[in-house]
Amino acid sequence: MSLDHLSQEHQDKVIKIRKRVIEAIGRSMDLYGVTQSTGHLYGLLFFADKPMTLDEMGQEMKMSKTSMSTSVRTLLDLQMVNKVWEKGSRKDLYEVEYDWFQTFTDYFAIEWRKSVETSLQIFRKSIEEMQKLIQDVPEEDAIRRVLMEDQRKMEEAVGYYLWLNRLIDSLESGDIYQLIPKDNPRDV
Amino acid sequence: MSLDHLSQEHQDKVIKIRKRVIEAIGRSMDLYGVTQSTGHLYGLLFFADKPMTLDEMGQEMKMSKTSMSTSVRTLLDLQMVNKVWEKGSRKDLYEVEYDWFQTFTDYFAIEWRKSVETSLQIFRKSIEEMQKLIQDVPEEDAIRRVLMEDQRKMEEAVGYYLWLNRLIDSLESGDIYQLIPKDNPRDV
DNA sequence: TAGTTTGTACAGTTTTTACTGTACGTTCTA
DNA sequence: TAGAACGTACAGTAAAAACTGTACAAACTA
Known part of the structure; x- marks a missing residue:
């Protein structure tokens, strides 16, 4: 997540903050009738500083690519993420819709x-x-x-x-x- | 449901209408995050011309009394039904809240x-x-x-x-x- | 054209939720 | 005070939903 140049201590702090917020987002997303894990994925994308691929999501979430695929699809249907085109990459890229x-x-x-x-x-x-x-x-x-x-x-x-x-x-x-x-x- | 004095033909019509509306209510109640069957129960109470007991509900819904108990409790929490006191009856009576x-x-x-x-x-x-x-x-x-x-x-x-x-x-x-x-x- | 890579359909498994039946505490009745 | 009736706790079962891994079609690459 491009925090590489930060001291270990600071990195830990940022990760801790993000994780807490991601959790909160994940929980509050059941308002939209989505799974905890789908909400969690949304939270992850919320802090991502660039569009992510399914593989990257799976890696971060420690879940199967199949699950990522279905979760992303749900979020797309809800218009909570957008598909992004990037030349060079054959993979589909997704980013959150920030307009809550x-x-x-x-x-x-x-x-x-x-x-x-x-x-x-x-x-x-x-x-x-x-x-x-x-x-x-x-x-x-x-x-x-x-x-x-x-x-x-x-x-x-x-x-x-x-x-x-x-x-x-x-x-x-x-x-x-x-x-x-x-x-x-x-x-x- | 106090339709006894109606001709069979008319009775059938009323029941058909009510059933259709009850179904609709039951389905639309998933907005409130309740089960189909709980929604269905609400629909039943909607047309009941008097407060109902758990036993009566179970009979109409063809479901266990236990289920009625939990469903009613859910609806009570959501303030969608009210408990009614009626002298003489030892049973708990419930009626819907009509103020949608x-x-x-x-x-x-x-x-x-x-x-x-x-x-x-x-x-x-x-x-x-x-x-x-x-x-x-x-x-x-x-x-x-x-x-x-x-x-x-x-x-x-x-x-x-x-x-x-x-x-x-x-x-x-x-x-x-x-x-x-x-x-x-x-x-x- | 053959060989990769990517996303998803689908079948199988695990986890969660809905429902039932029994048992029991409480409250009313005689 | 004994007995019956009521509502619900609880354990077990059935149904539904979430998740995984494999397999495959479509799209790209060389």
Whole structure:
């Protein structure tokens, strides 16, 4: 990691610091639903001062190349690492995406949207079908009240899904940064 | 489920609708990191017109009482169900929390905060230690640049964590609803 | 074209997680 | 106070996920 010219003592210190931070990153990455080890790999790449190959990763992580391949692929899907082209090298090179704001918003936008879209569709269809059913049932019947209650619950859920959809929109568009600015005057 | 007085045909329709919605809920609940079956249980409770006992759940879910016990406990921890007291009954009764806004914000507030707090602490400590190290190293040395780069990366990360902390604050305080109102005029 | 090198598919193994059944402590009931 | 009913701890089993090593297709090299 290009610390060669440092005294042994200093080298140890740097490695210790990095290792601790890498650990922290690895742990906190379960927010993104990835394995500890995938998170750990991300942490490793975080401190790498140049793009790494699968072999280098495997060496550092003391894990198989196959595992590195799958981990990197996961991180690529999450857009947390980028493939880098370097002339001369036949190997694939990867480096981390340092824009954590983007990483965060991308991930949850995708994850939440996936869930919302299908749910919304099903809830709406079900509300509609329930409506037809209610019209078939005599008024003021106990059973009618049960069905209407079902319907009400589903409509409330739809309200929530629509809100979540708008929240996702604001993550994607960046409007969220109007309410929560990237750098807060009070923190600086 | 108190649909007894309905014709067989209508009963089947209601059950079909409910089942479809329950499935959808069950699937979408993996957002909250719970098992399919725990999500499914939540869906079941969603349509229950009265609080349910563990035995009833087990019967409906065709699963062991033990599983119901652990699932319910998970949902209780996530504040997605509430324990209900009913005089006369010795059994514990549970009903869902219908406020999905609250459920959502609670969950992610807690989850994210957990991750941010520890990370922030570690990053800050590490930046500090790295600073000391940098002062030990001769100026304009290549190694110094590497350390300063490490430091810069960590400071950028801290910026992100502070932002996330503020986002969490706004979820917890409800300020988020100023940017994204619960009911959008355009949707109504 | 033959010979390397590189990334990944796939099968097998280990580890982890989900679920079940039994057993037991606690609480209510008579 | 004895007996029954309830929820859960715990141990065992089944299912799923993570990881490894081998093998192979594609891409490069000479």
